[in-house]
Amino acid sequence: MFHALVAIKQVPDTTNIRIDPETGNLVREGVPAIMNPYDAHALAAAVEWKRKLGGKVSIVSMGPPSFIVTIREAVELGADWGALISDRKFAGADTLATSYVLATVIQTIHEKDPIDVVFFGKQAIDGDTAQVGPGVAVRLDLPIITYAVKIRDIDLVKRHIIVERKTEKWTEVVEAPLPALVTCEKEIAEVPFAPLPDLIRSLRYDPEIWTMDGPAVFDQEYIGVRGSPTIVFKMGTPPLPEAGEKINSREVGVQAAIAKAFDKADAAGILKPILGGVQ
């Protein structure tokens, strides 16, 4: 039987985040919270392989109680079991402290119910760090395959996984022994429409809530703010660059607008080397 574990995160939909032009503050009001898109695709891949091999998909998510809806969404998409890792003491964790908590939780689950593949999204769209997946792999001493675009094979008898991962230069076909940890690109699997029984089940699904008090055992030193080597020193809005000249082609005509734009590029020494000819 195949046991996949997927780590998921709830994120604000960053495409909808904007800055209040008057106060310069981040406007989070009315910004919908969604399942991190890469995690949704990782989950879809896990469910796909569960259907092929038989078995189950477990979910862990670390965050406040509002993350329960995201675990329900995972159940809707085919997950069988979920735990929310939630405690005020975990708050303020950077990627190192987060990887400690997740690795401890995954290890605890693994001891009761051995895991074959741990799935992560390649990164979360709010932080974009791509650090937690590799961090968990190092802590659990699992082989890691990042930027996975296709799972070619999971063989529970030979105990290996074969994955295609995409780099800037090429696609690598990687074989790793099980258990392994895979971080996924969107191409890994299409997020399916939820079948009705899963949808109904998800509505009433209550994930287990794991806290500092158990069932996993945590060392106070390594969690939350205390376990985080990095701190945010300051925050601000990006500096606004100086806007250049705006030419309205409807007023001056398309030809004239282009000529003016190119003359400016020329004056800055940009165009001549590109177009060739005498320098």
Place this chain on the structure above:
Amino acid sequence: MSARRFWVFIEQEGGKVHQVSWELLGVASRLASEVKEEAAAAGDTVHVECILLGNQVEGIAREAIKYGAERVYLIDEPELENYRNCPYYKSIVGVVRKYGPEVMLIGATTLGRDLAGAVATSLRTGLTADCTGLEMGEVKGSKQRLLLATRPAFGGNIMATILCRQSRPQMSSVRPRVFPMPPYNPDAVGEIIREEVPLDEKDTEACILDFIHDQAESVDIEYADVIVSGGRGLGTPEGFKLIEELAHELGGVVGASRPCVDAGWISYAHQVGQSGRTVRPKLYIAAGISGALQHKVGMQNSDFIIAINSDPNAPIFDVADVGIVGDLFEVIPAMIKEIKARKEQARSLSKEALA
């Protein structure tokens, strides 16, 4: 008296160095100079150094010296021929433990990001991803200057400056093209120190079975001199034909904003922005791109930006050197014509000059 070491990981594959490594050597040299006075006062020495892994890559180590490294720690092993996470991170951790660098910079490429998280976790130290600003700054409560790493967060909507008080090294990953190339000094001298880190059999269990090269996907927008990018304003995937034509006329490549990639109009390799690539071409033309922050952070360091948009209030105009308010389907064909005319003019001028 102690040695304060500023390290750069040199990324190479198949004997070819990723240019971001040299860019980071430039950053490391600057960071080192920022603590020079403080170090001299304390009797400390400051060093700019590299770590390089691979198989028969000593030539690259010599190049690193010419880009500003005083010393290169080299692990040269057949086992390290191709990049793999486990043997690479364990080797690096071994050498870091031996020398205790204060700062370590890694390129935020797919390889670098795969590696950096593993190295930082293994060393239980802080790592800041995708930094766009780095400086050694004074921080209350710290005797020495600390690395202040600034990065965009929330899709580029805010900038956060992160620091790491106690753990060492202070690690950052930095995208290609965020920082300029350092000067190249062919006469520079430095030292190459060979290191060996023993690996277990288990460390090399994951293996690469095959490499698949996809020609169509191999656009390199990061290092292009000219980029013409299209956005939602193109209306349909076919709109990219016009963008391609203009890019071709300028000897450049095609870029795209995130919505076009998300909609499947063009592949991810073309995506410019926080969730795509950071670019720094000589000329960047943005057509039909409104200019979401996440796009702007990926292209605002271009030398010259021309924006074309029908909406006079589009935020892309805020970063453009010249903005043309108008219909891109009128402007671009006229632009192609104008470029052809200017090329012709340049050619005839050259002929005259030769005659």
